Amino acid sequence: MLHLLFYALIGIGIIQLLYYLVVFGKFSFLKNNNSTPKRIPISVIVCAKNEEENVQKFVPLLLEQNYPEFEIVLIDDSSSDNTLEIFEAFEKQHSNVKLVKVENNEAFWGNKKFALTLGIKAAKHEYLLFTDADCYPTSTNWIKEMSAQFTLKKTIVLGYGAYEKIQNSFLNKLIRFETLLTATQYFGWAKIGKPYMGVGRNLAYKREEFFKVNGFIDHMKIRSGDDDLFINQAANGANTTICFSKDSFTYSKPKTTFKEWFTQKRRHVSTASYYKGFDRFQLGLFYFSQLSFLLLAILLLSFQYLWMIVLPIVLFRYLIAWLVMGYAANKLNEKDVIYWYPFMEIALLMVQLNVFLSNIFSKPVHWK
Structure with missing residues (x-):
C-alpha cells in the first residue's frame, strides 16, 4: 500500500x-505589460446598495482620474440609507457623473445584475470599466492603465483587485494570499488562452461583449456572478487580455473577522459551480x-x-x-x-x- x-x-x-x-x-514570469496609452472615451460603472460611507470617500477618487474623457455612472440599487442622496449631490456638482436609480422590481428584487444592466445601457461610451462601491484605485492613472490594454481584438481586460494590508494580522495575510493565488490562476489561464473569471472590483470590457451573450440573462437567477460568470461565458483567448501594472490596481477593505471572510468565500465557491x-x-x-x-x-x-x-x-x-x-x-x-x-x-x-x-x-x- x-x-x-x-x-x-x-x-x-x-x-x-x-x-x-x-x-x-x-x-509569474511574464514581462511587464507596457502598452501605448489610448484616448478612447470610458464609462466607469459603480453599483452601490447601502454604501453611503464608501461612496462618500471613494467616488471623489474616481473623479480625480488623469484621463481626457470619461464619465462615471453611479447606480443606486434601491438603497435604504443615504447612498442615493450622495449620488444625487455628485451628479449636480460634476457634469461627467450620471445617476441611474433602480427601483425595487418584483422579478429582479435585490439582484445586482439587473441594476448593472440598467447602468450598462445608460452608459454614454462603448468601453466600460467596472469597480465596486467599496473599492478605490491605487493611482490617478487607473483608467489610463486599464484602457491602454484595449485593442481592436482585445475587448475584455482583466485587472487586479487587491485588499488593504493590516499590520500583524494573520487573517489579513491569509485573505491577501488567497487573492494573490486566485489572480495568478486567472491571469495564467488568460495568458494561455483559456480565461475563466475576472473580479468586478477591477474589470473592463466593450459593451458589445455584453450584448453578444445577452448580458446576464443566462445566469440572472444566480444572485452572484456579475463578474466571474459573465467572464466565464463571454471571454476567450482572442478577445481577452490582462492588466497588472501597479497603477492599475484597485483596493478594497478586507474582512476583519474569520466568520465574515468565511461567508464571503462560501459565496464565491458556490458561484464557481456554474462555470464551464x-x-x-x-x-x-x-x-x-x-x-x-x-x-x-x-x-x-x-x-x-x-x-x-x-x-x-x-x-x-x-x-x-x-x-x-x-x-x-x-x-x-x-x-x-x-x-x-x-x-x-x-x-x-x-x-x-x-x-x-x-x-x-x-x-x-x-x-x-
Missing part, C-alpha cells in the same frame, strides 16, 4: 508542477492535487517510507511553488505574504475544505 501511495505522490507532484510552472508561470465544465475540472484538479500531495507527504513521512526520496520530492515541490508565487507576488505587490508561504497554503487548504463541506449542507447568502 505504501508503495502505491509513493507513486501516487510522484504523479500528483507532477500535476502540481505543471500547474505552477506551465499555468501560473505563464503570468473544463474550468470546474481544472479548478477542482488543482485543489485536489494540493490537498492530496500534502496528505500523502505527511503519511509517507510519518511511516518513514523511503523518506530520503520522499522528503526531497516534497521540498522540491514547495520550492518551485514558492518561487513561482514569489514572482507573482512581486508583480502584484504582495511580497510580504510569500514569506509565510507554506503555512498560508496549508491554512487556506483547510479553509477551502471547510467551505466545500459547509456548502454541501446549506446555501450561502448573496447580494445585500
Whole structure:
C-alpha cells in the first residue's frame, strides 16, 4: 500500500508542477505589460446598495482620474440609507457623473445584475470599466492603465483587485494570499488562452461583449456572478487580455473577522459551480492535487517510507511553488505574504475544505 501511495505522490507532484510552472508561470514570469496609452472615451460603472460611507470617500477618487474623457455612472440599487442622496449631490456638482436609480422590481428584487444592466445601457461610451462601491484605485492613472490594454481584438481586460494590508494580522495575510493565488490562476489561464473569471472590483470590457451573450440573462437567477460568470461565458483567448501594472490596481477593505471572510468565500465557491465544465475540472484538479500531495507527504513521512526520496520530492515541490508565487507576488505587490508561504497554503487548504463541506449542507447568502 505504501508503495502505491509513493507513486501516487510522484504523479500528483507532477500535476502540481505543471500547474505552477506551465499555468501560473505563464503570468509569474511574464514581462511587464507596457502598452501605448489610448484616448478612447470610458464609462466607469459603480453599483452601490447601502454604501453611503464608501461612496462618500471613494467616488471623489474616481473623479480625480488623469484621463481626457470619461464619465462615471453611479447606480443606486434601491438603497435604504443615504447612498442615493450622495449620488444625487455628485451628479449636480460634476457634469461627467450620471445617476441611474433602480427601483425595487418584483422579478429582479435585490439582484445586482439587473441594476448593472440598467447602468450598462445608460452608459454614454462603448468601453466600460467596472469597480465596486467599496473599492478605490491605487493611482490617478487607473483608467489610463486599464484602457491602454484595449485593442481592436482585445475587448475584455482583466485587472487586479487587491485588499488593504493590516499590520500583524494573520487573517489579513491569509485573505491577501488567497487573492494573490486566485489572480495568478486567472491571469495564467488568460495568458494561455483559456480565461475563466475576472473580479468586478477591477474589470473592463466593450459593451458589445455584453450584448453578444445577452448580458446576464443566462445566469440572472444566480444572485452572484456579475463578474466571474459573465467572464466565464463571454471571454476567450482572442478577445481577452490582462492588466497588472501597479497603477492599475484597485483596493478594497478586507474582512476583519474569520466568520465574515468565511461567508464571503462560501459565496464565491458556490458561484464557481456554474462555470464551464473544463474550468470546474481544472479548478477542482488543482485543489485536489494540493490537498492530496500534502496528505500523502505527511503519511509517507510519518511511516518513514523511503523518506530520503520522499522528503526531497516534497521540498522540491514547495520550492518551485514558492518561487513561482514569489514572482507573482512581486508583480502584484504582495511580497510580504510569500514569506509565510507554506503555512498560508496549508491554512487556506483547510479553509477551502471547510467551505466545500459547509456548502454541501446549506446555501450561502448573496447580494445585500
